[in-house]
Amino acid sequence: MKLNGAEILIDCLQKEEVEHVFGYPGGAVLHIYDALEAQDKITHILVRHEQGAAHGADGYARANGKPGVVLVTSGPGITNAVTGIATAHMDSIPMVIISGQVPSPLIGMDAFQEVDATGITRSCVKHNFLIRDISEIAMTVKKAFHIATTGRPGPVVIDIPKDITIAKMEVEEYPTTIEMRSYKPTIKASDRQIKKAAEMLANSKRPILYAGGGCVIGNASKELREFTRMVGFPITQTLMGLGTYPMTDKQSLGMLGMHGTYEANMAMHGSDCVVAIGSRFDDRITGNLEKFCPTAKFIHIDIDPSQISKNVVAHIPIVGQTKQVLQALIDQMKDKKLEDISKWWSQIEEWRKVDSLAYKKSSGVIKPQTVIEMLYEVTKGKAIVTSDVGQHQMWAAQYYLFDEPRQWINSGGLGTMGFGLPAAMGAKLAMPDRDVACVTGDGSIQMMLQELSTMLQYSTPVKIINLNNGYLGMVRQWQEFFYEKRYAMSYMDALPDFVKLAESYGHMGIRVEKEEDLKPALIEAFNQKDRTVFLDIVTDPSENVFPMIPAGGGHSDMLLAGRDEMVSKDETDFNAV
Amino acid sequence: MRHIISVILENEAGALSRVAGLFTQRGFNIESLTVAITNDPSLSRMTIVSSGSDRVLEQIVKQLNKLIEVVKVSDLTSQDHVERELLLAKISSNSKEGANIQELVEIFGCKVVDVTDKVYTIEVSGKSKKINAFLDAFDPASIIEVTRTGVTGISRGKKLI
Ligand SMILES: Cc1ncc(C[n+]2csc(CCOP(=O)(O)OP(=O)(O)O)c2C)c(N)n1
Ligand SMILES: [Mg+2]
Numbered sequence: 001m002k003l004n005g006a007e008i009l010i011d012c013l014q015k016e017e018v019e020h021v022f023g024y025p026g027g028a029v030l031h032i033y034d035a036l037e038a039q040d041k042i043t044h045i046l047v048r049h050e051q052g053a054a055h056g057a058d059g060y061a062r063a064n065g066k067p068g069v070v071l072v073t074s075g076p077g078i079t080n081a082v083t084g085i086a087t088a089h090m091d092s093i094p095m096v097i098i099s100g101q102v103p104s105p106l107i108g109m110d111a112f113q114e115v116d117a118t119g120i121t122r123s124c125v126k127h128n129f130l131i132r133d134i135s136e137i138a139m140t141v142k143k144a145f146h147i148a149t150t151g152r153p154g155p156v157v158i159d160i161p162k163d164i165t166i167a168k169m170e171v172e173e174y175p176t177t178i179e180m181r182s183y184k185p186t187i188k189a190s191d192r193q194i195k196k197a198a199e200m201l202a203n204s205k206r207p208i209l210y211a212g213g214g215c216v217i218g219n220a221s222k223e224l225r226e227f228t229r230m231v232g233f234p235i236t237q238t239l240m241g242l243g244t245y246p247m248t249d250k251q252s253l254g255m256l257g258m259h260g261t262y263e264a265n266m267a268m269h270g271s272d273c274v275v276a277i278g279s280r281f282d283d284r285i286t287g288n289l290e291k292f293c294p295t296a297k298f299i300h301i302d303i304d305p306s307q308i309s310k311n312v313v314a315h316i317p318i319v320g321q322t323k324q325v326l327q328a329l330i331d332q333m334k335d336k337k338l339e340d341i342s343k344w345w346s347q348i349e350e351w352r353k354v355d356s357l358a359y360k361k362s363s364g365v366i367k368p369q370t371v372i373e374m375l376y377e378v379t380k381g382k383a384i385v386t387s388d389v390g391q392h393q394m395w396a397a398q399y400y401l402f403d404e405p406r407q408w409i410n411s412g413g414l415g416t417m418g419f420g421l422p423a424a425m426g427a428k429l430a431m432p433d434r435d436v437a438c439v440t441g442d443g444s445i446q447m448m449l450q451e452l453s454t455m456l457q458y459s460t461p462v463k464i465i466n467l468n469n470g471y472l473g474m475v476r477q478w479q480e481f482f483y484e485k486r487y488a489m490s491y492m493d494a495l496p497d498f499v500k501l502a503e504s505y506g507h508m509g510i511r512v513e514k515e516e517d518l519k520p521a522l523i524e525a526f527n528q529k530d531r532t533v534f535l536d537i538v539t540d541p542s543e544n545v546f547p548m549i550p551a552g553g554g555h556s557d558m559l560l561a562g563r564d565e566m567v568s569k570d571e572t573d574f575n576a577v
Numbered sequence: 578m579r580h581i582i583s584v585i586l587e588n589e590a591g592a593l594s595r596v597a598g599l600f601t602q603r604g605f606n607i608e609s610l611t612v613a614i615t616n617d618p619s620l621s622r623m624t625i626v627s628s629g630s631d632r633v634l635e636q637i638v639k640q641l642n643k644l645i646e647v648v649k650v651s652d653l654t655s656q657d658h659v660e661r662e663l664l665l666a667k668i669s670s671n672s673k674e675g676a677n678i679q680e681l682v683e684i685f686g687c688k689v690v691d692v693t694d695k696v697y698t699i700e701v702s703g704k705s706k707k708i709n710a711f712l713d714a715f716d717p718a719s720i721i722e723v724t725r726t727g728v729t730g731i732s733r734g735k736k737l738i
Contacts, residue, residue, distance in 0.1 A: 118591060119594070122594070122595060122598050123598060123602045126645070127645040130590070130591065132590075147645060180645075181648055182586070182587050182645060182646050182647055182648040183645050304643070305639050305642070305643075306636065306639035306640050306642075306643050308639075309632065309635060310636060313632075
């Protein structure tokens with residue numbers, strides 16, 4: 001049977017068991033849309049902006065672990081998607097993006113809506129392809145999904161010229177397996193390294209586990225829990241890792257890094273053995289590298305060899321999947337006698353008593369932290385929470401205690417404002433039975449507002465928790481601390497009436513100005529099972545995110561809430577512990 | 578320190594720009610880059626000369642390995658290897674050195690590949706140092722035009738990349 005390129009492409013997507021495609025049509029992809037229309041296995045979600053398509057597919061992938069699929073047209077279609085592709089790339093999210101291209105003979109002729117899609121996306125994808133012949137379609141799609149989902153996952157772009165989508169050929173079997181001599185993601189970790197690591201761990205007096213997004217993406221949560229409980233070590237999680245170990249558990253020290261808890265950062269600072277598990281020593285984690293973990297040896301577990309010894313030199317590098325390495329460590333350490341670390345724990349409990357997330361309530365204004373705490377209470381800690389970028393993101397990370405992986409969805413690496421809303425839509429499509437909340441800010445929400453329209457069309461009821469402080473709050477905070485309160489362009493004048501706005505999109509809007517109205521409003525919102533509800537919550541405009549490690553600081557240089565000077569506990573004699 | 582890195586990669590459109598892009602994107606230094614097809618027509622071989630600390634070199638090798646089309650990467654510097662570069666230079670025959678060209682050709686073991694009434698075209702191959710020395714032997718004014726291929730290299734003996 002002869003099919004055209006577009007039909008072959010859609011057939012390949014079906015063979016890859018794609019259920020949802022997030023996209024937006026245009027000239028170069030019209031044949032593909034025609035082929036999509038002729039089938040009913042794949043549901044197409046018509047977004048209102050291609051960036052929304054990329055974030056939507058990304059949120060979908062983060063929520064259920066399956067690759068997100070995007071379809072956009074040439075030129076402005078793919079350029080609009082670039083921010084979303086880069087966002088997924090920075091956080092290693094599996095995605096396949098199909099972009100239309102001008103017909104092959106016109107490539108390079110500055111044709112209408114031509115951009116060099118593979119050139120533009122090269123540095124923000126795991127890989128990309130430009131299809132040159134109809135016979136390449138099936139193999140390219142196979143490779144794209146293989147590359148996107150294996151090893152360290154990431155987005156893969158397939159650019160397909162229009163003439164190829166209308167050319168015809170006799171269909172061949174879709175390849176079931178794939179072998180690429182140039183791409184063999186390392187999977188099995190070295191036994192020798194595992195043994196060495198087990199030895200070092202057993203002998204450490206002040207160990208700490210530092211788990212990141214690699215535990216979420218690598219589905220290693222079960223093994224991480226088992227291992228952590230078995231060895232009894234304290235564990236801290238990165239912004240990308242939250243939930244992979246239950247944050248309500250007593251061994252959990254919460255998040256570390258720039259806005260991490262006092263106990264997490266101090267424990268990193270005092271540790272003699274840091275085990276990085278699927279985390280990459282990002283600058284928001286380490287602060288000043290010269291002051292980072294002055295007494296620690298590092299065991300670094302990562303599937304991507306290039307992450308190891310990039311920022312911090314690992315004493316014991318282990319290249320492998322977090323899941324398998326943790327299992328191997330469990331087996332290796334089962335019968336090992338460990339050092340007594342009770343003194344280390346009592347030191348940590350002292351740090352915990354500092355209660356670094358405590359904040360002062362004041363009458364008349366709603367504290368943003370309270371909103372998150374109440375959101376946690378009303379959703380019983382079970383909602384999937386997406387966020388945008390800014391102070392609200394940090395508060396969501398600090399005060400919603402995530403107990404499950406894939407429950408917390410945010411743009412950690414790129415820090416993309418506008419991510420939260422489309423990501424929530426994607427997450428709801430992936431997990432229709434779960435409550436989904438999007439914690440956002442008055443600045444961020446305005447970057448992808450148009451997706452409210454998509455959310456009505458496809459009935460993806462999510463609850464938008466807008467922490468409306470009237471500011472680009474995170475920018476304002478930096479200006480307050482480091483620019484002598486010169487608030488250049490961080491005040492947002494002329495905000496819209498978000499309630500009316502939500503209503504005009506066919507959703508429900510509730511404005512909350514008093515704390516006593518907060519809980520009833522949240523309850524009401526989550527009772528509306530079938531509706532998207534926009535909660536516009538007026539919060540304290542002067543509130544800041546604490547603790548904070550200022551630029552150039554180390555983990556022991558934290559600013560804490562309600563204290564004017566820096567709390568430096570560098571003199572603590574860790575070796576005594 | 579200067580390193581010579583050999584890269585075997587799929588002979589596909591776009592592979593070269595991926596490698597070049599990687600170097601600019603990550604701020605790696607690149608002194609020269611040569612690329613051509615190998616005895617297996619589906620593969621290309623690239624030789625890159627770069628410099629940096631051991632940490633940077635480790636990153637370069639790892640990042641190159643991470644590129645999907647790269648099959649193999651090897652740092653030749655740490656192995657017993659042969660390296661060569663080719664120079665083609667046009668020398669004015671009216672200059673002082675031009676008059677002695679035969680002598681220089683003998684000293685450097687190079688070849689005159691073309692002669693006109695005003696210009697000698699000379700071919701020199703060897704280590705980059707030798708090529709530098711050859712060029713240094715001329716008054717800059719007598720050198721009309723040069724082109725260098727950049728370094729290519731291969732390990733000695735049985736050892737393969
Ligand atoms: C696309 C984009 N542009 C700019 C920034 C820089 N930035 C980081 S946080 C922030 C302010 C966010 O304001 P808002 O969404 O109101 O959140 P708040 O900090 O007030 O909670 C800005 C401008 C960014 N992260 N992303
Ligand atoms: Mg704000």
